[in-house]
Amino acid sequence: MAAMKCILGLLALLAVSAWTEAGVVKRQSGDNAEEDEPVLSVSEQLERANRNLNPMEEGVQLKGDIALSNHRNADPCVQNGCKWPKSSDGNVYIPYVIANSYSSEQLGVITSAMNSISTATCIRFIPRTTETAYIDIQSLDGCYSFVGRQGNSQTLSLNTTGCIYFGTVQHELLQVLGFNHEHRRSDRDQLQSILPGEEYNFANINTLNHGIPHDYKSLVQFYNLAFFRNINPNAVIGGAKQMSQDDFNRINLLYCSN
Secondary structure, eight states, X not given: OHHHHHHHHHHHHHHHHHHHHTTEEEEEOTTSOEEEEESSOHHHHHHHHTTTOOSEETTEEEETTEEEETTSOOOOSOSGGGSOOBOTTSOEEEEXXXXXXXXXXXXXXXXXXXXXXXXXXXXXXXXXXXXXXXXXXXXXXXXXXXXXXXXXXXXXXEOTTTOOSHHHHHHHHXXXXXXXXXXXXXXXXXXXXXXXXXXXXXXXXXXXXXTOOOOTTOTTSOOOOTTEESOOTTOOOSOOSSOOHHHHHHHIIIIIOO
């Protein structure tokens, strides 16, 4: 009997190890419903999910997990035209539609990510009725979204395999709100130096910084240190699994301040 218990215990341990190596663990959420959470950071998860992504989708040019329309100037989101408008009640309403390809649990992860932003900011994600500008959430290849409001239907791809994680959805929603990757900030070179030959990966662009210091813990700070030099080896960079406080602060400064 003791030998049998030992064998069963070893089998259970091997099963848990295999599950962990797959990059997924179970986490108990607040409503007692289980959802799969990645062991990897969001930036690592995105790199894995988009590894074999076709850089050209239908009418969309992709740069990593950022979509650029072939029919619109690809300037970064720094003007009011890419902001979602504020309503007279002080809230910013962002209409959305969701494809019917998601399970109820996956829908729960998506709406939980939306609610996490709404709880701490004036942003309100609402089901679309007749609005012209809205986000169209679909399970296409990989995880990607446009940066800022596009003025019409704009795709937010959350593939059912590899993208439906709380932090990953938050990351794409931050881009929808107009926030680009932290490592491409306009003030990035004050803090980070890029290794020769890797500049194309980290071209500076005008970004909405609002006086907030560079946030290495931001959900839109990518993880890979291989491109950097002169970085404190003890610095924690790009390992975020959910939004940082400064991520919320930036939303409030851009949208919710009077």
